Amino acid sequence: xxxxxxxxxxxxxxxxxxxxxxVDKQELTLEDSVIFSVLVEGTQSALAPELPTLDSxxxxxxxxxxxxxxxxxxxxxxxxxxxxxxxxxxxTFTIGPATVTIEGKQYRTEPITLVIKEASTTxxxxxxxxxxxxxxxxxxxxxxxxxxxxxxxxxxGIRNLEANVQFQGFREETxxxxxxxxxxxxxxxxxxxxxxxALFPLRPGKVEIPASIIEFDQIDRSGGxxxxxxxxxxxxxxxxxxxGRLEHKTLxxxxxxxxxxxxxxxxxxxxxxxLVGDFIISARLSRAEVEVGDTTTLTVTIAGQGxxxxxxxxxxxxxxxxxxxxxxxxFRQMTSARTVSGEKIYTYALVPLKPGGLRVxxxxxxxxxxxxxxxxxxxxQSLPLTVTPGAGGSKSGRVDSDSxxxxxxxxxxxxxxxxxxxxxxxxxxxxxxxxTTGSGMLYAIGLLLPAGLFLISSxxxxxxxxxxxxxxxxxxxxxxxxxxxxxxALSQGSDPREIARELSLNVREYLGNxxxxxxxxxxxxxxxxxxxxxxxxxxxxxxxxxxxxxxETLQYAPTTGNPPEExxxxxxxxxxxxxxxx
Amino acid sequence: xxxxxxxxxxxxxxxxxxxxPAPIWGQVTTRVSQANxxxxxxxxxxxxxxxxQVIAEGMENGHLYYNxxxxxxxxxxxxxxxxxxxxxxxxxxxxxxVEANLEYAVRQTVDQLxxxxxxxxDSILFWVRDLNLxxxxxxxxxxxxxxxxxxxxxxxxxxxxxxxxxNILLAFLVLALVSTGLRxxxxxxxxxxxxxxxxxxxxxxxxxxxxxxxxxxxGTLVSISQEKEDWYEIELPGEKKGWTLKSNxxx
Numbered sequence: 140x141x142x143x144x145x146x147x148x149x150x151x152x153x154x155x156x157x158x159x160x161x162v163d164k165q166e167l168t169l170e171d172s173v174i175f176s177v178l179v180e181g182t183q184s185a186l187a188p189e190l191p192t193l194d195s196x197x198x199x200x201x202x203x204x205x206x207x208x209x210x211x212x213x214x215x216x217x218x219x220x221x222x223x224x225x226x227x228x229x230x231t232f233t234i235g236p237a238t239v240t241i242e243g244k245q246y247r248t249e250p251i252t253l254v255i256k257e258a259s260t261t262x263x264x265x266x267x268x269x270x271x272x273x274x275x276x277x278x279x280x281x282x283x284x285x286x287x288x289x290x291x292x293x294x295x296g297i298r299n300l301e302a303n304v305q306f307q308g309f310r311e312e313t314x315x316x317x318x319x320x321x322x323x324x325x326x327x328x329x330x331x332x333x334x335x336x337a338l339f340p341l342r343p344g345k346v347e348i349p350a351s352i353i354e355f356d357q358i359d360r361s362g363g364x365x366x367x368x369x370x371x372x373x374x375x376x377x378x379x380x381x382x383g384r385l386e387h388k389t390l391x392x393x394x395x396x397x398x399x400x401x402x403x404x405x406x407x408x409x410x411x412x413x414l415v416g417d418f419i420i421s422a423r424l425s426r427a428e429v430e431v432g433d434t435t436t437l438t439v440t441i442a443g444q445g446x447x448x449x450x451x452x453x454x455x456x457x458x459x460x461x462x463x464x465x466x467x468x469x470f471r472q473m474t475s476a477r478t479v480s481g482e483k484i485y486t487y488a489l490v491p492l493k494p495g496g497l498r499v500x501x502x503x504x505x506x507x508x509x510x511x512x513x514x515x516x517x518x519x520q521s522l523p524l525t526v527t528p529g530a531g532g533s534k535s536g537r538v539d540s541d542s543x544x545x546x547x548x549x550x551x552x553x554x555x556x557x558x559x560x561x562x563x564x565x566x567x568x569x570x571x572x573x574x575t576t577g578s579g580m581l582y583a584i585g586l587l588l589p590a591g592l593f594l595i596s597s598x599x600x601x602x603x604x605x606x607x608x609x610x611x612x613x614x615x616x617x618x619x620x621x622x623x624x625x626x627x628a629l630s631q632g633s634d635p636r637e638i639a640r641e642l643s644l645n646v647r648e649y650l651g652n653x654x655x656x657x658x659x660x661x662x663x664x665x666x667x668x669x670x671x672x673x674x675x676x677x678x679x680x681x682x683x684x685x686x687x688x689x690x691e692t693l694q695y696a697p698t699t700g701n702p703p704e705e706x707x708x709x710x711x712x713x714x715x716x717x718x719x720x721x
Numbered sequence: 722x723x724x725x726x727x728x729x730x731x732x733x734x735x736x737x738x739x740x741x742p743a744p745i746w747g748q749v750t751t752r753v754s755q756a757n758x759x760x761x762x763x764x765x766x767x768x769x770x771x772x773x774q775v776i777a778e779g780m781e782n783g784h785l786y787y788n789x790x791x792x793x794x795x796x797x798x799x800x801x802x803x804x805x806x807x808x809x810x811x812x813x814x815x816x817x818x819v820e821a822n823l824e825y826a827v828r829q830t831v832d833q834l835x836x837x838x839x840x841x842x843d844s845i846l847f848w849v850r851d852l853n854l855x856x857x858x859x860x861x862x863x864x865x866x867x868x869x870x871x872x873x874x875x876x877x878x879x880x881x882x883x884x885x886x887x888n889i890l891l892a893f894l895v896l897a898l899v900s901t902g903l904r905x906x907x908x909x910x911x912x913x914x915x916x917x918x919x920x921x922x923x924x925x926x927x928x929x930x931x932x933x934x935x936x937x938x939x940g941t942l943v944s945i946s947q948e949k950e951d952w953y954e955i956e957l958p959g960e961k962k963g964w965t966l967k968s969n970x971x972x
Contacts (some may be wrong), residue, residue, distance in 0.1 A: 310935060311932055451832060527738055569750045597876055600876045611788070
């Protein structure tokens, strides 16, 4: 196919920068696609173009390609951004300007006109690759299975096949992995790939399966690679076939409209099961003879083609002769090339309460058969159950007391009620407010408080114990207070020599307490030695020694020049100083 | 001294209990009795309105949710009935009536599915769902208090008996902490929803154009695992999961 370009030059750009847009064709059908390319010449660092609004197209970006050439010493570079446009409707459309930003400056391409025509109504077998979407039934009922098959025919090698198929308005089940066949179409042999999907229409009315878009790489005939797996996602063939040229292509199928029929109201059973398809039902008992209060398991199987997964079998109600405990149903689904089938298995633990010959009643099921266009009712056989009195008498009390039990086959079961239980009307349930722990903050405080109080108590108790048993600690604890008290008790009007003696005694006693020394008859020199061992600094030691020497001198001096308050203040200062350091 | 601090602790606890917000029970009881009478006279809608009002005023009572569930069930509003039974079950986890009615209501739905997902720790901490969050908190409080009291007693009496008591209470305290934490997590992070419309489509993604995986019907209980924009991701037993609009689910 010849490719022609419409070059559109922008305005007001530097001499070495050119931005243009092109398409590979201007007329196409709804089955085709068009490649819209934006070429930026003069640079390779342009950002991806901003496309115009394309409401009538689906857009898929492709790889960008860049080139750099030196011809006769002239350098040229360019980058091309390509987009595949899939038309969604017929008509004449103008693709507006694409905008490219280079170094903060915007460049726009010229608009391009495209003409989109209806797709051909017949399969064009002149093409080497084409795709067809078919459905098994265009007028299905709601929930009736419809098989949609996408077939891709090809007589050239294709690879990296990617099909974008959308089924809105349906529940879908993939039937099988894509299979390869050989088909003859209009006398031409094609290889075909089929992808089948089971669809279940969700609502009545017109529902469209939109056109599917298939992308693939076509191998050039000269490359000769017909046997490659087209679903190979890794393109392994390219490693072995460097001579074959790959050309990326797209296909579109026709959209298909289904007219989904509602299920008829005529003959519709009151307890309709919502099943649509073709089903069978069967039942069996694990044991046909049991003792009263013993358990046998009833297994009911519903199998067939259709939406069996949606089945909800009503709970059986068989009076007072048999208690029923129902298990969660099991579901198994099987898919073939064309249909979805499955089976749902309900298990009931039956506990007979009276001896005698009982019959497990038939379980009925109705469904809509689309082939007949009518509702069908099926049922299991009524099963005989012989109940013997049992050696230990009735065991039903054991079962009554437990709403959840296990039968001998390990089936867990739950009690089935006939109706809801009455409201709670007793005033006590509303009058007595639930015990509340109040707000979160209050609760957190209440939770942390015992731990905090314990820590405080623990510390206090340990301190008390230390005061009791640690003599050194006990002596030093309160030494300062005692010394201060004695200072306060000194009468300033007394004889200064007597005051000096008292002060000397007080300071020595204080030092004896904090250094744990025996007696108070220590000299100033001894004080210095002990204080050094006690870790006091040179200043404190010096000051203490001088003070004590001064007091000693004053005690034996005929007169003292120092007033009593000054002597007391000196003692206070040294006590404060020592207390800070101790 | 130690005993005095513990006495203070107990005092604070009692004060805390007294300070806890308490509804005006007299008025509430009268209105609930009135609603119960209306229910018994088959005036279910009027009864439901009163139950809803009382709940809206802040009364958290499992029996009230249960009665409201019954009223909605009788009105044929299966989804709302199931939702209120689930709320009642959170507050009254051991109440057999609530369990029976919830089970019965679920069986009346088309799908008959209880999609509430068990937590991975449920089988180990099997008692967690048997107590409501408030009961867990109360148990934790008393065990905590007992533990610290024993610790205080051990300050003066370090005997083998007090040591055993301490070890046992410590084990209980750890269990109570984990249980309360798990229950809190279940109530705050594990969301349950009920399908409101007659039938909904469950999609593979949070977009209406994604494929429909399956359909669910009114009243089906589902677990909500995450949300994005206007969509919830819901889970059902058997690893089934998908997305549906938030407006389809009440919870």
